[in-house]
Amino acid sequence: MKNEAKFYHAGCPVCIDAETMILETIDKDRFEIEVIHLGDQPERISEAESKGIKSVPALSVGLSVFHINFGASIEDLKG
Amino acid sequence: MKNEAKFYHAGCPVCIDAETMILETIDKDRFEIEVIHLGDQPERISEAESKGIKSVPALSVGLSVFHINFGASIEDLKG
Numbered sequence: 001m002k003n004e005a006k007f008y009h010a011g012c013p014v015c016i017d018a019e020t021m022i023l024e025t026i027d028k029d030r031f032e033i034e035v036i037h038l039g040d041q042p043e044r045i046s047e048a049e050s051k052g053i054k055s056v057p058a059l060s061v062g063l064s065v066f067h068i069n070f071g072a073s074i075e076d077l078k079g
Numbered sequence: 080m081k082n083e084a085k086f087y088h089a090g091c092p093v094c095i096d097a098e099t100m101i102l103e104t105i106d107k108d109r110f111e112i113e114v115i116h117l118g119d120q121p122e123r124i125s126e127a128e129s130k131g132i133k134s135v136p137a138l139s140v141g142l143s144v145f146h147i148n149f150g151a152s153i154e155d156l157k158g
Contacts, residue, residue, distance in 0.1 A: 027106040
């Protein structure tokens with residue numbers, strides 16, 4: 001069974017660069033990666049927050065969250 | 080031939096978490112990853128700066144740099 005990784009972003013240029021890097025480098029034989037655009041799917045903002053995500057782009061793997069560079073804060077996505 | 084990825088850190092707890100994530104998730108069939116501890120190898124700080132690294136932990140892949148979370152600024156490592 002593959003491990004689950006979730007990449008949260010909001011479509012900003014910083015996010016796209018990070019997404020490209022993640023999709024290029026991650027071991028797809030071992031990880032199933034889901035890409036979630038919080039601008040298009042605002043109903044998933046609370047899920048992101050519950051994982052400890054404070055800004056996007058961010059990668060969630062297991063119980064860990066890694067904020068990559070800085071695109072936008074979660075607060076700013078709540079509109 | 081494998082692509083080259085370089086992970087720069089300074090031994091801080093944030094760095095170790097990020098290193099664990101990178102080493103766990105990266106596709107080792109396609110990427111050769113080098114881990115550089117800038118506290119132990121201060122002579123490589125200028126190399127890191129020339130790649131555009133502003134803080135550690137950071138991952139350099141090809142021409143791109145990704146700053147992950149925030150451990151320490153490069154300026155603070157110059158001692």
